[in-house]
Amino acid sequence: MPWVIGQRCRELIYTGDVIPADEAFRLGLVNRVFPKADLEVAAMKIAKRMSRVAMAALQWNKRALNQTYETMGFGAAMQYGLEACVMLDVIETPEGKKFMEIQKKDGLAAAIRWRDAQFALFV
Secondary structure, eight states: OHHHHTTHHHHHHHHOOOOOHHHHHHHTSOSOOOOGGGHHHHHHHHHHHHHTSOHHHHHHHHHHHHHHHHHTTHHHHHHHHHHHHHHHHHSOOHHHHHHHHHHHHHOHHHHHHHHHHTTGGGO
């Protein structure tokens, strides 16, 4: 996210806030937003348009973009992000234990509601 929205990603990462699609679009995290009912048709339209571009052009443009991100350190950042996620998954915290207990007993939706309720006072 730092490559897309810069320092603003800190707030999202530190708070764990979930943002609506329109805000993700405004921040540049997504290119387009469609109503759920229109999503499949819209995605296929984009895919069909991409399929009309010469394969060699797509391949070389993808390589060029990927190399740009690699030069910027994107690969190293992704690797470190993965390591951080793994550590967060294996470190036991009281909050994590409670989340898992609720998830096992009442399901993921209930656990997410419990998590969200922890921040209700701060909205």
